[in-house]
Amino acid sequence: MLSLLENDPALYSVIGDSEKIWAELESDSIIIRAEDQFTVFQIGSDMFIKPLKEAAAKVLGREMLIRVELGDRSSKEESKTEKLDRLSSFGVVKFE
Numbered sequence: 001m002l003s004l005l006e007n008d009p010a011l012y013s014v015i016g017d018s019e020k021i022w023a024e025l026e027s028d029s030i031i032i033r034a035e036d037q038f039t040v041f042q043i044g045s046d047m048f049i050k051p052l053k054e055a056a057a058k059v060l061g062r063e064m065l066i067r068v069e070l071g072d073r074s075s076k077e078e079s080k081t082e083k084l085d086r087l088s089s090f091g092v093v094k095f096e
Helices: 009-015 036-043 046-060 080-088
Strands: 020-025 027-035 065-070
Touching: 009 036, 009 046, 027 036, 027 046, 036 046, 036 065, 046 065
Parallel strands: 027 065
Antiparallel strands: 020 027
16 A cells, blocks of 8 residues: 555655554554654645545555544554564465
8 A cells, every 4th residue: 555655755754654653454444543643633634534545445445444543552562473464364465
């Protein structure tokens, strides 16, 4: 999904920061969590939500609800192996 957002430098620079931003898929929603309130407001703006929804629809093949929340990474830290396992389950991600 990130590769579809590369042509929007403002969005890509914020969303691509995996130290401050993380996301999870939950049925028909993508929940994006950020460590600080400023980033939550920034990503929650129409300027960011619209391209995120469009990219998600292209990747997943259906409309998605995008929720942006304040989060604490330390409460739910996934290991790198768990992240890769979760990504590989979609079938559109290939690891070489």
